[in-house]
Amino acid sequence: MRNIKLVLAYDGSEFSGWQTQPGFRTVQEVLEQAIAKLTGEERIRVNATGRTDAGVHALGQVVNFFSATQLAADVLVRAINAHLPDDVAVSSAEEMPQAFDANHDARRKLYRYVIHDGPVPSPFLRKYCCQSRHVLDVDSMRQAAECLKGRHDFHSFETEWPNRASSIRTITHLAVNRFGDWIWLDVEADGFLYNMVRAIAGTLMNVGRGYWPAARVAEILRAEDRVQAGPTAPAQGLFLVRVTF
Amino acid sequence: MRNIKLVLAYDGSEFSGWQTQPGFRTVQEVLEQAIAKLTGEERIRVNATGRTDAGVHALGQVVNFFSATQLAADVLVRAINAHLPDDVAVSSAEEMPQAFDANHDARRKLYRYVIHDGPVPSPFLRKYCCQSRHVLDVDSMRQAAECLKGRHDFHSFETEWPNRASSIRTITHLAVNRFGDWIWLDVEADGFLYNMVRAIAGTLMNVGRGYWPAARVAEILRAEDRVQAGPTAPAQGLFLVRVTF
Numbered sequence: 001m002r003n004i005k006l007v008l009a010y011d012g013s014e015f016s017g018w019q020t021q022p023g024f025r026t027v028q029e030v031l032e033q034a035i036a037k038l039t040g041e042e043r044i045r046v047n048a049t050g051r052t053d054a055g056v057h058a059l060g061q062v063v064n065f066f067s068a069t070q071l072a073a074d075v076l077v078r079a080i081n082a083h084l085p086d087d088v089a090v091s092s093a094e095e096m097p098q099a100f101d102a103n104h105d106a107r108r109k110l111y112r113y114v115i116h117d118g119p120v121p122s123p124f125l126r127k128y129c130c131q132s133r134h135v136l137d138v139d140s141m142r143q144a145a146e147c148l149k150g151r152h153d154f155h156s157f158e159t160e161w162p163n164r165a166s167s168i169r170t171i172t173h174l175a176v177n178r179f180g181d182w183i184w185l186d187v188e189a190d191g192f193l194y195n196m197v198r199a200i201a202g203t204l205m206n207v208g209r210g211y212w213p214a215a216r217v218a219e220i221l222r223a224e225d226r227v228q229a230g231p232t233a234p235a236q237g238l239f240l241v242r243v244t245f
Numbered sequence: 246m247r248n249i250k251l252v253l254a255y256d257g258s259e260f261s262g263w264q265t266q267p268g269f270r271t272v273q274e275v276l277e278q279a280i281a282k283l284t285g286e287e288r289i290r291v292n293a294t295g296r297t298d299a300g301v302h303a304l305g306q307v308v309n310f311f312s313a314t315q316l317a318a319d320v321l322v323r324a325i326n327a328h329l330p331d332d333v334a335v336s337s338a339e340e341m342p343q344a345f346d347a348n349h350d351a352r353r354k355l356y357r358y359v360i361h362d363g364p365v366p367s368p369f370l371r372k373y374c375c376q377s378r379h380v381l382d383v384d385s386m387r388q389a390a391e392c393l394k395g396r397h398d399f400h401s402f403e404t405e406w407p408n409r410a411s412s413i414r415t416i417t418h419l420a421v422n423r424f425g426d427w428i429w430l431d432v433e434a435d436g437f438l439y440n441m442v443r444a445i446a447g448t449l450m451n452v453g454r455g456y457w458p459a460a461r462v463a464e465i466l467r468a469e470d471r472v473q474a475g476p477t478a479p480a481q482g483l484f485l486v487r488v489t490f
Contacts, residue, residue: 011368057369077365087368120322123256123332124302128369 001066004076005096006046009059010088013127013236017054018061027052027088031063034083039069049106049243053195055235057128060091062243064102108172108244110188113201114237118181129182130201130237136183136208142176144207144214145185147221148200149174155224157200158193159232167193167224176204183208186241195232203230246311249321250341251291254304255333258372258481262299263306272297272333276308279328283321284314294351294488298440300480302373305336307488309347353417353489355433358446359482363426374427375446375482381453383428387421389452389459390430392466393445394419400469402445403438404477412438412469421449428453431486440477448475 008031016024020032028046035044046063071079073093080090116122117132148154148171155167173188185204187197203220206212212230220228253276261269265277273291280289291308316324318338325335361367362377393399393416400412418433430449432442448465451457457475465473 009368081365086366086371089365089368091365120326120334120336121331123254123334124373126331 001068003064003066003096003098003100004069004073005062005064005094005100005102006080006090007092008061008063008088008090010057010061011127012052012055012057014087015054017056018048018051027058027061030085030088031080032065034080035065035067037083038079039067039071041067041069047102049102050109050192050240052238052240053235056238056240057236058240060242061240062102062106062245064096064100102243105245106243108188108190109192109240110173110186110242110244111192111197112239112241113185113187113197113233114239115183115185115201115205115233116181117183127236128239130205130234132205132209134209136205137210138176138178138183138208140210140214141183141185141204141208144204144212144217145174145176145200147218152221153224154193154196154221156220156226156229157196157203158226159195159199160226161194169193169196197238198232198235199226199229201233201237205233206230246313248309248311248341248343248345249314249318250307250309250339250345250347251325251335252337253306253308253333253335255302255306256372257297257300257302259332260299262301263293263296272303272306275330275333276325277310279325280310280312282328283324284312284316286312286314292347294347295354295437295485297483297485298480301483301485302481303485305487306485307347307351307490309341309345347488350490351488353433353435354437354485355418355431355487355489356437356442357484357486358430358432358442358478359484360428360430360446360450360478361426362428372481373484375450375479377428377450377454379454381428381450382455383421383423383453385455385459386428386430386449386453389449389457389462390419390421390445392463397466398469399438399441399466401465401471401474402441402448403471404440404444405471406439414438414441442483443477443480444471444474446478446482450478451475 015027018027020028032044046065049062076093114129116129117136121131151170153168171189175186263272265273277289291310294307321338359374361374362381366376396415398413414436416434420431
């Protein structure tokens, strides 16, 4: 069996997230079905780096799967895409050593959270951002975010989830940018807790609209208490951008 | 009654075009209903510059309507948007002289046709472009388009339509651009025949993929015969960008 790595993008709007759930349309399911149809194998199991939630988008999700197919990588890309619905697309395929695991071998993941704070929401981008009713002060959001960089216990930014051994993670890159009415928050880390980027986004939006001072975020981080942080920002603003191995 | 001009954008994907048709969801209908709900008037009739077809998008459609509302322009924008579905948005409102007519007073309209010719269609932009299965030669498309500039009888690029007095129009600007795998064709004219930009796009795509030499387009124009030109390119690649009065 060959171990094949795929990079893929999807519009999460009409998916109930990544992971297969009986009765729901998920990215994992449509991808596994497309590959199985192509290779004629009975059951294909894809293993993803990030199990994105309902409504979350991906530009560079990475998966691996084992298959007996002998198709060359570039042929695989075209053939899998021909079997996928048009809200998912594979951008590259590559044969990897047998030991490669898209989930365990990921060293860093970059997520982007997109916010629009202009007066008129865009009919074209409404599904790909969070619309803020307040104009946000990006300088104070940036100042507030500073304390989150590095290795910390992010329990305050984690939706409760059983079986989680530790909530210590390392944020290797964090930036808040603005262009016109668009703000995007980039967070790269060695791993993410459940809803972590969306909790950070909701917290920084509270700072940006002047509801909280920037210094509040360091207190929230130290509290290790989810109730202290801001709301979980909506899924539709979140993109899994890139995975580094 | 005040004569009010609106500029609006819409994602045409889920509309059966601009014009009201019983039993179909159209932009005109949702806009008229939103305004009527807001002003409490029984019937609002909006008059648009361009009656875009099913699936065609707009960034800067212009309409005017008469209403007794006394709301200030900026309040109107917010209030109408609050009553509109999220695939339509008004970007500005302005009170005009009584004689202003968004349709008859338009001197020029700019349409953009967007084509993607990369190997992997984008899950995010699939509804906003035409996917070409061939890589297109933009230089030959540009050379072919040259003959269309200026005043001509564009009967070869017109879907048959009764009651059309003349098919002579003046193209004041025409450009073919590429950035990466994206190609866009801008056409500005004093008026457009039915499906004219889409017929030009379909014709230039035949040139771009090498099916026709660039010189063929001048022959097609002279023939004044729709059968000679290329196919009508799909609606989803077309945007009404700007109207000049």
